[in-house]
Amino acid sequence: MKIEKMFIEKVFPALLILIPIAALFLFVACTGPKKETQEKKARPESFVAHPEWSRNANIYEVNIRQYTPEGTLNAFREHIPRLKKMGVDILWLMPVQPIGEKNRKGSLGSYYSIRDYKAINPEFGTMEDFKTLVNEIHNQGMKVILDWVASHTAWDHPWMNEHPDWYSKDSLGNVIAPFDWSDVADLDYDKKELWSGMIDEMKYWVTEADIDGFRCDVAWNVVIDFWDTARVELDRIKPVFMLAEAEGPQYHTRAFDMSYAWEIHHLLNDIAKGKKNVRKLDSLLVKEDTLYPRDAYRMLFTSNHDENSWKGTEFERMGEASLCMAVLTATLPGMPLIYSGQESAFNERLKFFEKDTIDWKDYRLEPFYTSLFKLKHAYQPLWNGNWGGAMERIPTSADTAILAFTRAKEGDKIFALFNLSAQVKEGKLKGDSFAGEYREWFTGEEITFKKGAAVRLKPWEYKVYVRR
Secondary structure (H helix, E strand, O other), X not given: OHHHHHHHHHHHHHXXXXXXXXXXXXXXXXXXXXXXXXXXXXXXXXXXXXXXXXXXXXXXXXOHHHHOOOOOHHHHHOOHHHHHHHOOOEEEEOOOOOEOOOOOXXXXXXXXXXXXXXXXXXXXXXXXXXXXXXXXXXXOOOEEXXXXXXXXXXXXXXXXXXXXXXXXXXXXXXXXXXXXXXXXXXXXXXXXXXXXXXXXXXXXXXXXXXXXXXXXXXXXXXXXXXXXXHHHHHHOOOOOEEEEOOOOHHHHOOOOOEEEOHHHHHHHHHHHOOOOOHHHHHHHHHHHHHHOOOOOEEEEEOOOHHHHHHHOOHHHHHHHHHHHHHHHHHHOOOEEEEEOOHHHOOOOOOOOOOOOOOOOOOOOOHHHHHXXXXXXXXXXXXXXXXXXXXXXXXXXXXXXXXEEEEEEEOOEEEEEEEXXXXXXXXXXXXXXXXXXXXXXXXXXXXXXXXOOOEEEEOOOOEEEEEEO
């Protein structure tokens, strides 16, 4: 079962990247109603009804343990007005439940080794503290989703004694850990009784704490039918927002609003290191455009808790390209994520099993992210799924380094230019669909582009031109 899932999740999407070059020409050159109809027929169908409030939303991941010196829910509450002012829409809280003690890693253990689904880690506070936090988030006009670990539990979770048959076992009947995660025990979703038990735990947080949805940890390691069933049951309480830590169109059929754009993330890392170029990104965007339902949300990011702790900060992985890549995640089709500390240019790998408080310093990049979020809110071409505008690639004479594209919707237009290389690049823009009068978002510069215009961009320079 898991081998089949890993093939679907990892190998199958990798094979699909080898799309004929003719598809790239169609993506670049073809526009218009006829093409739109053809594309809609070719795309998989999604039956997910996104919450209306998600139409132009961004998402921010909160690491409660490391966010403040206290590492508590109440201490984090003090940051809510600041995050609202920055333009954050959805707060994704990493797991807040009690952490298992048996086979614990480090002195504090992993957030993802959960001992009790319906309780709060006493290190973070109480259930009343959590409810107060959710109310404050809602009062500020933001939404909150909770990280949900359905794939496994801590070894000292009550289910280990109450429902030992819910766990995966080896040939000798011993409960096993998933992969090399020795601090957790794998759940067996062939056992349908587990489904109702897990959904009941999820419902508790919606009914009792009024959260707005879930980020589903290692969703790819749980059968999709379970997620489809859970979504139906949760939506009966209220419309929820569901984020899958998974990649593939199958997750968007009924269960999830958004999935991880891992392939794009890894490619951006490679481009930043000079290992790949824009042509690889062109090919991947063609694949994404063909593979996913038009209304599927993809989560774009330069960092998150896994990337930061295990692979390095965005500055380690992307160097001088990090801000350029952040702008790209906010202008390509998808929803941008930022992780705790990124608005302060925090450049340290946070410890995963110990206390390791973020050094906020002067919030140096807060104006940068505020501007990015304001751009996404204000211009409908950048909205999510069907609410946004399709991307039209603008060919240039330097297409291995310069990425140029437009997105248009409801009379608004975005024309974006990126130099995805460490050298100064000059290029001539081809066609004329970009032509017109614009204002550059970050500098306020007024500019008119005519057919045949040439551009010159510094290393990792980005320009986002807007037009009403």
